[in-house]
Amino acid sequence: MKSITEKIRYILPAALLAVLLCCCTGKPKVDNSEIFNREVYKPEYASGFRILGCDGMKSIMIEVSDPWEGADSVRFSLLVVADGEDVPAGYEGQVLRGNAGRIVAMSSTNVAMLVALGKASDIAGVSGKRFISAPEVRARLDSIADVGYEGQVDYEALIACHPDIVLLYGVEGANSMEGKLKELGIPYMYVGDYLEESPLGKAEWIVALAAITSNVDEGKRVYRDIPARYNALRDSVAALGLAPVKVLMNAPYADSWLLPPAGSYGERLIADAGGEILTGGKKTSGVIPVTREETYAIAREADIWLNPGNVHCLAELERLAPGFASTRCVQRGGVFNNNLRSTPGGGNDYFESGVMHPDVILSDLTKILHPDRFHGELVYYHKLR
Structure with missing residues (x-):
């Protein structure tokens, strides 16, 4: 059996170490x-x-x-x-x-x-x-x-x-x-x-x-009133029971076309407005890249083309995406962009106040996708001519 002196020899260093640790670490961390x-x-x-x-x-x-x-x-x-x-x-x-x-x-x-x-x-x-x-x-x-x-x-x-x-x-x-x-x-x-x-x-x-x-x-x-207005409009679209309108999104970037994935902000808006974003069958959890050739095939099926870059007219769009002028959505006047409210310095209110007015954006989209059912002036979008 160890003597009292031996026990103290072991206890004191341990106690001293505990004191030093407390001094070094300060107060215990609290979540x-x-x-x-x-x-x-x-x-x-x-x-x-x-x-x-x-x-x-x-x-x-x-x-x-x-x-x-x-x-x-x-x-x-x-x-x-x-x-x-x-x-x-x-x-x-x-x-x-x-x-x-x-x-x-x-x-x-x-x-x-x-x-x-x-x-x-x-x-x-x-x-x-x-x-x-x-x-x-x-x-x-x-x-x-x-x-x-x-x-x-x-x-x-x-x-x-x-x-x-x-x-x-x-x-x-x-x-x-x-x-x-x-x-x-x-x-x-x-x-x-x-x-x-x-x-x-x-x-x-x-x-x-x-x-x-x-x-x-x-x-x-x-x-409070934003979800009420948004959800009421979404439900009214769903109640119509219409077939989804086929939508081509965005514009070419470098050598590819970036399309929003399922569940994303853009996809949800289009779906709630009664549309379907065409992706050529590609499904990923992130942005969907497709080639120009693949996009051209998609565009031939699209009824509406939305958000084609920072262009304001069809002539600018033709320069941005050569060859797409012959697609059905362009020929039928179905190209709309979200840059109606642009600033002289290059700002776009769609990305500013639009964040606080998703119900207004949804209203714009319902008028674009279902013009025979929803009427009125567009706020963030305009038709390219």
Whole structure:
């Protein structure tokens, strides 16, 4: 049997090691969802965010999941701290104290959401002023900074904005602005609306933006009627029981044609409007590449051609896609593009306010695909002549 002295010889180093480990690692790491475990808002259509609360606190946490293409189990958190409250011990993530009154939006879709919330005057900076379509923002462009683009950010202009928060997006990885914003002490939040496949899911991100500018209830109020209008129109199309209208999508890019896959944003809009995107029988989980020759065969079957690049007339289309003028959809006047509301600087409101108005886009598509059943002026689309 070991003596008391020998036992102490073994116990003391172990105890000392435990103390050192605690000193080195600091406080035990706590999952943010353990602190904020009360559901404030669970999206019905969006998959990329949720809003959580904590009992006894008015502060809320916006949790964004997989905020860029290819992300796997990536979580981002922004804590919106209510007046008079502190950041809970153990919280790890970005912190915004109070509502944001000065915002830098790196995507025009975020501009549209802020406009819909009545917060156009809170936009202090954008990425690419000439592309912005919203009249409420264009009217005050002189007082809004253009902070550049990822990889070429004008940080002097950004700092001069005195932003409360910067709204970011990721493409194939974390946004390169992250490090500098942390260094500057400027809070940021990822907005992943572009990753949503559901048209209603894209629009639902307005609730997340409302959580940083006013309150969640305001976002819910603005969003509430959008699904109702969209789903009512979708159901009315389905009730007609019509055969799907065959649709050719997009335009050539380099030597191939990229078609939207099943379940994607574009495919869902077309399907809900009573159409079917032709892919020549190809099915993949991602964008479907086809050759020009394959596309020409598809085009011969199509009734309607939609979104053929950034062209505004048939003459431009012929230069972009030589030889397609003889296809049935062109000969029958069935070519429509979504760039009716373009800005002089090259912006397209379809990709800006259209995100907040999927019901209006769906209405346009029903009038194009079923002109004998649905009537009225087009908002985002126009017929190429």
